[in-house]
Amino acid sequence: MHILSKSTYIKGEQCPKALYMYKKHPYLRDKLSIEQRAKFKRGTDVGVLARSYFSGGVNMTPTNPNLFGKMFEQTMQNLNDPNINVMYEAIFIYNDTLIMLDILVRDGDKWRAIEVKSSLSLSETYYKDAALQYYVLNGCNVPISDMQLMYVNENYVKNGEIDINNLFVFKSVKEYAEEQLDVIDKKVNEFKDIVNLSNAPRINIGTQCFTPYKCDFVGHCWKKVEKDCFLHTNALNDKELFSLYNSGVQDNRSFKKLLDPFSLETDQVDALEQNIFYINYKKFYDLIGKKTDSIAFLNLLFYRPAVPILDGHKPYQEIILAFSILSNETGETIEWNCFDDYSKMEDGLKILTEELKRYEKIVYFSPQNINLMMQRYHIIESKDVLFKIINLKDILKNSDFFNNKTKYDFSLKTIYEGLFPSESLFEHSRIILNATSDNELERILVNQDMEDENKCLQKAYKYLLK
Ligand code: SF4
Incomplete structure (x- = not known):
């Protein structure tokens, strides 16, 4: 029914191989750390509260993944139902890309689309998320009055019951999202091609493995990297390390030849090789x-x-x-x-x-x-x-x-x-x-x-x- 979603699109942006692996070999993902689970919990709490800002909505979350298509049809019907003014997790699919929109609110004869973020400020990633949502809404011909990010007001001070109206602030990103339509269309088509490949694309390990997020497939892709490999050092920046590694300098001996023997980098490689720690005791x-x-x-x-x-x-x-x-x-x-x-x-x-x-x-x-x-x-x-x-x-x-x-x-x-x-x-x-x-x-x-x-x-x- 669909090939991409918001999370798989983000994966594709980080690394095409991560997208492919997620779609074709999800069982090879690393286990979620306790810290990551804690972050997800925090995100959910804010999302639930944000709904009470626009109360009385219809929840379109499907009870199982097989119902995405049905809920998409239902969402499209609801757009024309005058009794429905708010939808949570409204589902839209366009160009094989599925989105679940946090909140959709009727706004005259149009709809106001809202993506909720549990942060105090907005990052570039959030803008990109919203732009993808807008791309799909636009493709589904939904008349959109505004595309907004709803996030936590840093100046809010609690005094008694939570004042939902002051807890959140909104930022319109419609203009940005409009500008991104062509770029996103191109990327969506590229990512679909990647998913349809018969084998994983050949991508070298690199800075993308940890930026902007730690990839779920590090355990898989880094299998061949020895525990004492110089890639585990940090005195040089990752860009330099990976550039050397991917140009063929893959063993510590070759790497050390390029270094000043009295450098911190050398000390770190020595520590790795001897499986000990390094510290500058003077400091x-x-x-x-x-x-x-x-x-x-x-x-x-x-x-x-x-x-x-x-x-x-x-x-x-x-x-x-x-x-x-x-x-x-x-x-x-x-x-x-x-x-x-x-x-x-x-x-x-x-x-x-x-x-x-x-x-x-x-x-x-x-x-x-x-x-x-x-x-x-x-x-x-x-x-x-x-x-x-x-x-x-x-x-x-x-x-x-x-x-x-x-x-x-x-x-x-x-x-x-x-x-x-x-x-x-x-x-x-x-x-x-x-x-x-x-x-x-x-x-x-x-x-x-x-x-x-x-x-x-x-x-x-x-x-x-x-
Ligand atoms: S571990 Fe690195 S190379 Fe492998 S899929 Fe993830 S980002 Fe891509």
Whole structure:
């Protein structure tokens, strides 16, 4: 019934082979990481809420994939039904391309098409998504008054019930979409030809494997790339690395001949070959600051809901859900959480503030710089931030820490496993998913996970300081 959809079109743009593989060999896809699953969950919540902005609509989502054609026919009939003014997930098919439009609203004798995004700002990808939707609508001869992106208003502040009318903002992209019609038509035809090939197109691995998204077929296409191959380094940029690799420089020995033997790149290749980590200890000691035993290892769990939960909060403003403080000197752990009632967050902040005063140094590991958040919530004085708080992630990044897993995932897990190759650590996202789960049993697991993660942080820190 259809060959392409929004997601397969996006795949085609990233890499024609990824499109082909997805259509012909989907079973070869990599498993979804916990972090990716968490992102999808967040997207759904906003989508559902956006519908209440245009309430009373008819949901056109088919109950199974075989019904896409039927729901397309139904959608086209609904356009002429004066009793139907709003449709959710309206289905349109044109030139073998299927779209499910988030929201379609009657607007006089035309229709206003809306694509919902759970972000605070709009990326180029979102414009492209909307342009594809518009291409299909245009092909189906749907009279469109406007094509809009509906996204989260960064200035919204919750005060009582969620005010849907202020939570979202709209951006018209009709003009952009009009301009893209010919380009998209050409691409759709190209992508259809690719899907109809009898074999996968020959495409070398390259920067497209990770940009703009990590491709689902890395596990498959990268099978032949050795674990210690120089492609896993990051001192040179990917464009240079792939250009060398795809021009025939595929083994480390040939690659190293091109390098300065005292360069970071050489150190990284050596680390790969010996299956060890690399760190510039001089930089590390400079950055780590004064030595002391009075250290608190802090595991701070926060959550950034797209739709604010607490009064006074903006979209994506963090809620501190839990903390775990491990005393380096006594080995004792102090824990607190407000999983069952986020409005108790303020109580936790007071305890945290008092506890942290007892230590000369606070060490945490986070992909985000939480210093600003700690100041905003008055957990720590601004003057203390520079001297007292250390994000081990930043220190290791700035000390050129590297191992065979850190290029695309610089997390406590990959660093820890690089330091202690016979051990493993779970993904941090597991904690976030469990902490925000509706299932009480899953929430109970969080405290232990936070404590365990904190002990790994302490072990890594001490090992590096040895
Ligand atoms: S892993 Fe790279 S080469 Fe393979 S399909 Fe994905 S993007 Fe294309």
